[in-house]
Amino acid sequence: MSVEAPALPTVRAPEHLAPAPTRRRRRSRLTDVALRACVPVALLALWAVGSATGKIDEKTFPSPWSVWSALVELLTTGVLWENLSVSLVRVAIGFAIGGALGLSLGIISGLFALADKLLDPTLQMLRTIPFLAITPLLILWFGIDERPKIIIIAAAALFPLYINTHSGVRNVDRKVIEAGRVFGLRGIGLIRQVILPEMIPSVLVGLRVSLSVSLLALIVAELSNAPKGLGFLMTSAQQYFQTDILVVVVIIYAIWGLSVDLLVRAIERILMPYKQWGKSA
Numbered sequence: 001m002s003v004e005a006p007a008l009p010t011v012r013a014p015e016h017l018a019p020a021p022t023r024r025r026r027r028s029r030l031t032d033v034a035l036r037a038c039v040p041v042a043l044l045a046l047w048a049v050g051s052a053t054g055k056i057d058e059k060t061f062p063s064p065w066s067v068w069s070a071l072v073e074l075l076t077t078g079v080l081w082e083n084l085s086v087s088l089v090r091v092a093i094g095f096a097i098g099g100a101l102g103l104s105l106g107i108i109s110g111l112f113a114l115a116d117k118l119l120d121p122t123l124q125m126l127r128t129i130p131f132l133a134i135t136p137l138l139i140l141w142f143g144i145d146e147r148p149k150i151i152i153i154a155a156a157a158l159f160p161l162y163i164n165t166h167s168g169v170r171n172v173d174r175k176v177i178e179a180g181r182v183f184g185l186r187g188i189g190l191i192r193q194v195i196l197p198e199m200i201p202s203v204l205v206g207l208r209v210s211l212s213v214s215l216l217a218l219i220v221a222e223l224s225n226a227p228k229g230l231g232f233l234m235t236s237a238q239q240y241f242q243t244d245i246l247v248v249v250v251i252i253y254a255i256w257g258l259s260v261d262l263l264v265r266a267i268e269r270i271l272m273p274y275k276q277w278g279k280s281a
Helices: 020-053 064-077 079-111 113-126 131-142 146-170 174-182 187-198 200-222 230-239 243-271 273-280
Strands: none
Touching: 020 064, 064 079, 064 243, 079 113, 079 146, 079 200, 079 230, 079 243, 113 146, 131 146, 131 200, 146 200, 174 187, 187 200, 200 230, 200 243, 230 243
């Protein structure tokens, strides 16, 4: 009759005895965060010292504590969220439309020579038209409701994503395509398993640029006859010389841009984990 040996309790190694690669990765992340934060913190410190010593005139540029007071007031009264939520909805709708079109047109024109000849010249001409040039026309055609604003944001999102997607499809290594064909991949299978994964880095670059340009388009769209939104908040603050509110909105735009970049980096880590392995090695 066999007797089973009692199970031994698992003992977790102390934190200081963690494997060396784990400790190195942790220190690397902390160093990376510290390096990224040092310049904004230094600028904030200079701003505070300049305001406290009178080197920066309060009437010309408000102090950090004045900006903080304005931010708290906007939050407690609900004015900030009321306008920020409108801007977020506009960007979400505009980017969804423009991004989907840019990605689809980039893939189609990159894969098929006929589509490239039909679509690419027209899109290359349209992308050089600045936002400010088409804003009066859109207001004339569609009025001052949401449609002109969403069209401007969609157009801004479309072209960077189209260009980078088109380039990513066109620049797929021919040796990789030939290797896929050797393994029997043809048609949709070749596109799905070889071309689409290979174009991901270019698409992510286009996504980063597209989201950033969409934010610029939002500013242009909301500065013209917008009853609500961050642009309306800026215009109202400018009329009443509320520089502290202007700085609050500018900081929100900056945080928004940083959040977009972090979002794309997170998507990159999910879709291309091998890049992270290379960094941590």
